[in-house]
Amino acid sequence: MSALLEVEGLRTHFFTKAGVVKAVDDVSFRVERGRILGLVGESGSGKSMTGYSILGLVDEPGRIVEGRIALNGSDLTRLDAAAWRKLRGNRIAMIFQDPMMTLNPVLRIDTQMVEAVLAHHAVSRQAALERCRAALARVGIPSPDERLRAYPHHFSGGMRQRVAIAIALLNNPDLIIADEPTTALDVTIQGQILSEVQKLCRETGAGLIWISHDLAVISGLADEVCVMYAGRIVESGTVAEILENPMHPYTRGLLDSVPSRNTPGRPLSQIPGMTPSLLKLGAACAFRERCPRAIDPCAAAPAVRDVAAGRTLRCVNPVA
Amino acid sequence: MLAFTIRRLGQSLFVLVVMSFLVFLGVFAIGNPIELLVNPQADAIERARATAALGLDKPLLEQYAVFLSRAAHGDLGRSFVFNIPAIQLILDKLPATLELAFCAMVISIAIGIPLGLVAGLKPHSFIGRTIMAGSIFGFSLPSFWVGLVLIMVFSVQLGWLPPNGRGETVMLLGIPVSFLTLDGLRHLAMPAINLALFKLSLLIRLTRGSTREAVLQDYVKFARAKGLSQRRVIGVHVLKNIMIPIVTVIGLELGSVIAFAIITESIFAWPGTGKLLIDSINQLDRPVIVAYLMVIVTIFIAINFVVDVLYSVLDPRVRLGAAAAAH
Amino acid sequence: MSVAVEPAATPAMPAVREQSPWRRFVAEFAESKLALLGLAMLVVIATIALTAPWISPQNPYDLAQLDVLDSKLAPGEQASSTGKTYWLGTDDQGRDMLSGIFYGLRISLVVGVSSTVIALAIGLALGLAAAYFGGWTDAVIMRIADIQLSFPAILIALVLLAMLGQGVDKIIVALVTVQWAYYARTVRSAALVERQKEYIEAARVLALSRPRIVLRHLLPNCLPPLIVVATVQVAHAIQLEAALSFLGLGLPITEPSIGLLISNGFQYLLSGKYWISFYPGAALLLTIVAINLVADQLRDILNPRLKK
Numbered sequence A: 001m002s003a004l005l006e007v008e009g010l011r012t013h014f015f016t017k018a019g020v021v022k023a024v025d026d027v028s029f030r031v032e033r034g035r036i037l038g039l040v041g042e043s044g045s046g047k048s049m050t051g052y053s054i055l056g057l058v059d060e061p062g063r064i065v066e067g068r069i070a071l072n073g074s075d076l077t078r079l080d081a082a083a084w085r086k087l088r089g090n091r092i093a094m095i096f097q098d099p100m101m102t103l104n105p106v107l108r109i110d111t112q113m114v115e116a117v118l119a120h121h122a123v124s125r126q127a128a129l130e131r132c133r134a135a136l137a138r139v140g141i142p143s144p145d146e147r148l149r150a151y152p153h154h155f156s157g158g159m160r161q162r163v164a165i166a167i168a169l170l171n172n173p174d175l176i177i178a179d180e181p182t183t184a185l186d187v188t189i190q191g192q193i194l195s196e197v198q199k200l201c202r203e204t205g206a207g208l209i210w211i212s213h214d215l216a217v218i219s220g221l222a223d224e225v226c227v228m229y230a231g232r233i234v235e236s237g238t239v240a241e242i243l244e245n246p247m248h249p250y251t252r253g254l255l256d257s258v259p260s261r262n263t264p265g266r267p268l269s270q271i272p273g274m275t276p277s278l279l280k281l282g283a284a285c286a287f288r289e290r291c292p293r294a295i296d297p298c299a300a301a302p303a304v305r306d307v308a309a310g311r312t313l314r315c316v317n318p319v320a
Numbered sequence B: 001m002l003a004f005t006i007r008r009l010g011q012s013l014f015v016l017v018v019m020s021f022l023v024f025l026g027v028f029a030i031g032n033p034i035e036l037l038v039n040p041q042a043d044a045i046e047r048a049r050a051t052a053a054l055g056l057d058k059p060l061l062e063q064y065a066v067f068l069s070r071a072a073h074g075d076l077g078r079s080f081v082f083n084i085p086a087i088q089l090i091l092d093k094l095p096a097t098l099e100l101a102f103c104a105m106v107i108s109i110a111i112g113i114p115l116g117l118v119a120g121l122k123p124h125s126f127i128g129r130t131i132m133a134g135s136i137f138g139f140s141l142p143s144f145w146v147g148l149v150l151i152m153v154f155s156v157q158l159g160w161l162p163p164n165g166r167g168e169t170v171m172l173l174g175i176p177v178s179f180l181t182l183d184g185l186r187h188l189a190m191p192a193i194n195l196a197l198f199k200l201s202l203l204i205r206l207t208r209g210s211t212r213e214a215v216l217q218d219y220v221k222f223a224r225a226k227g228l229s230q231r232r233v234i235g236v237h238v239l240k241n242i243m244i245p246i247v248t249v250i251g252l253e254l255g256s257v258i259a260f261a262i263i264t265e266s267i268f269a270w271p272g273t274g275k276l277l278i279d280s281i282n283q284l285d286r287p288v289i290v291a292y293l294m295v296i297v298t299i300f301i302a303i304n305f306v307v308d309v310l311y312s313v314l315d316p317r318v319r320l321g322a323a324a325a326a327h
Numbered sequence C: 001m002s003v004a005v006e007p008a009a010t011p012a013m014p015a016v017r018e019q020s021p022w023r024r025f026v027a028e029f030a031e032s033k034l035a036l037l038g039l040a041m042l043v044v045i046a047t048i049a050l051t052a053p054w055i056s057p058q059n060p061y062d063l064a065q066l067d068v069l070d071s072k073l074a075p076g077e078q079a080s081s082t083g084k085t086y087w088l089g090t091d092d093q094g095r096d097m098l099s100g101i102f103y104g105l106r107i108s109l110v111v112g113v114s115s116t117v118i119a120l121a122i123g124l125a126l127g128l129a130a131a132y133f134g135g136w137t138d139a140v141i142m143r144i145a146d147i148q149l150s151f152p153a154i155l156i157a158l159v160l161l162a163m164l165g166q167g168v169d170k171i172i173v174a175l176v177t178v179q180w181a182y183y184a185r186t187v188r189s190a191a192l193v194e195r196q197k198e199y200i201e202a203a204r205v206l207a208l209s210r211p212r213i214v215l216r217h218l219l220p221n222c223l224p225p226l227i228v229v230a231t232v233q234v235a236h237a238i239q240l241e242a243a244l245s246f247l248g249l250g251l252p253i254t255e256p257s258i259g260l261l262i263s264n265g266f267q268y269l270l271s272g273k274y275w276i277s278f279y280p281g282a283a284l285l286l287t288i289v290a291i292n293l294v295a296d297q298l299r300d301i302l303n304p305r306l307k308k
Helices: A047-055 A081-087 A109-118 A125-138 A144-148 A157-169 A187-204 A215-221 A239-244 A249-256 B002-029 B033-037 B044-053 B060-072 B086-121 B126-140 B143-157 B182-215 B218-225 B230-268 B273-283 B286-314 C021-029 C033-055 C097-133 C135-149 C153-164 C168-196 C198-205 C210-246 C258-266 C275-302
Strands: A005-016 A019-031 A036-040 A062-071 A092-095 A175-179 A207-212 A224-229 A232-238 A305-308 A311-313 B170-172 B175-177
Touching (some): A005 A047, A019 A232, A036 A047, A036 A215, A047 A062, A047 A175, A092 A157, A109 A125, A109 A157, A125 A144, A125 A157, A157 A175, A157 A187, A187 A207, A207 A215, A232 A239, B002 B286, B002 C135, B086 B286, B143 B182, B143 B230, B143 C210, B182 B230, B230 B273, B230 B286, B230 C153, B286 C153, C021 C275, C033 C097, C033 C275, C097 C210, C097 C258, C135 C168, C153 C168, C153 C210, C210 C275, C258 C275
Parallel strands (some): A036 A207, A036 A224, A175 A207
Antiparallel strands (some): A305 A311, B170 B175
16 A cells, blocks of 8 residues: 655755755655654755645745655646645645634634635535534534634634644545644643644544654654755654664754753753755755764765665764 | 724714814914905905904804804805805715716726736736836826826817716716716716826725735635635635725725816816816805815715725724634 | 754845845845836936026026017927927927926926925924824824825815915925825834834833934834835825916916926817927926836835735
């Protein structure tokens, strides 16, 4: 049985006046049904753009230049606009970071939910409303009727994000892409939402890609992890493997900069330097300037290789 | 909602009273008021009589009170030139001006909003840039000059349209209107287009600007991520958001269209209040000026009030008092 | 416990070579060919206006130079006495249209720019005062501005001129009265936004004197929207003055602006002598278009909400 989502060699470039920005540069991963993949990276590492590419929402001046995106075996990059539209919100759904901005402030909640159903299913408005009520109940919003008639600004941040999640679930998608949905929320709400999303995933059997810059969140939530840097995946594997035995120097650096209860008093180390500009990626490994383990062969950008079952690495001089 | 409306109504009335006071001051208190209210050709005896009759020897505030009470009853003096009540003169000519203004607004909305949408959705395309360049031209044109050019081309050279006057009228709900007759339309065409030009350009630019900002917003991306058709994304999500500033501007511009009609009416000899005003200024027919000002001020305040209420209907964030549903 | 994976946060776009803001501004402005065209036109027009007395073929207001036999000549025809060509024809008094336009532009520009500058100064002062002092000052100033802005400029100007009579100074008073509120409101909005920002708090905490806070901190940040408004307003002022002169209420006959030239020629339109009105209007149009082209580009550059 093929994976739910297979991404191979995805490249999304932006053709700007200043030059070509390689936002996503040779990204490959798989997501299985009912499993959660975490996509970790700093801002500018290309993780959000990967999500948009999967949905076909890359705007001018960017476009997918190369790669294969297979949902249940069929390649999405060959689809025309109408076919894409049928897919979005239906088989693949996305949850965005800031729900105040993503929910239209002048339209009621029921309008915004019902239209998501009616765009893909020819049912009556009543039937669509029923579905919305069920979805709201599933994300833990009580007395949905009152909420449905309200406007987004009547809700708190956590509530709005639940609505956004409910909208994502409306058409029972096979794949959900969540782009930092809890970043804008405070910690307690974050925890609630995380556990609810995890539960929903297991229940519905949908695949979930959770994009975040927060390693701690990913470690508590995901099954597999891909670490991204400067548009490339530098390391991937199961959460346990990555956390206990990181091989790429970048991953190692990230983990070392996180304070941990296990090693109190240890001075936090930092990765020196700055993220490189995506415009000026040369032929060398993108992390070379900042890597404590850089050696001469790093001048030629390393390719991705499988180092074990389900474990990939893009480095010629890994840690351990 | 009701509280908001009542509050706005109160504010409007307040402004109306303030404006009436300013008009009163401007006309009755500056200079020698008797000059303004009595026929300039009257002699000294008539002036003395008029002064007493008009109560001009009374204190200012009392005069204002008299003025206000008379105004409330619709008495704003008699025209020197026509010797009929000024208010009647104004009201006679008002339908012509309103018809012209209305037609101009319809033209500018019907053409302006669609063109602005196109220019906003494809700002760097050829058609987008052409529309924008055209719109700059449109509101740079001095409207009186455009009127002249229109007359030059369509009346003098081509002889298709009459250069002045209003056409045949028919009664609609007791008001004479000319857009229902062919002759009326022929007379309306040039003045209405002339008046519409400026607003049209403004509307194109406003719609384009709002559309450009709106499509960059996250809710548009989210709407597309839900798989909504482009027509719904633009027609519902974007349009409802840009309608708010546009409706506001249209409402406010309606008042200014009525004012700009003064120029158009002068050029095309359109028998409306604008032409009446200019003639009155030149002939020193002050009661008519006063009556015009009061009527215009009232119309403006009414328009502003309606726009405010409409704004709160369109933008739910403005409505206070709705119970905010929290956690 | 949440920890961010950002050892040193940077945007993904390349760091721009450190250009001074002025050079960046000029570079961005020059991106639009239309705006550059507008700027070039403005320079030409301004030069004409400044040098009108020296470059005009004729002083159209010196009665000694006029020959009524030359009246209403079409463009390109020649003077009966001197054989000079009237490039744009003559009006009913025998005045050379080209010269009339040069002088008219001069007056229109002078009135337009000076009224804008004065209105800017007044509006700026009042707007800053309203934003800085807040409370009662703010409420009064803004209420007056709002009421005034809800009435169209032409109406207010007409009424003022009807009361005050004719004359250059009275026109300027009318134009200033009509414009100050735009500046006051723009400045106040920008200043209010700035006032909330932390650096003002910091300046206050450092006990900097009030004028210093206002001048050094609030003011520079209000400038971008102000520049855009001022540029557009110059065009409006010129248009308004022309319209008022056309209606016979603007500048007196002794200082004929473009509007007056156009209205003079109106009566000859129906008999085909279009040039008496047409060319002055075209000159006015070009001036306004030039200003608006420049203003448009300025607005696009200085609009923060379009930078994404």
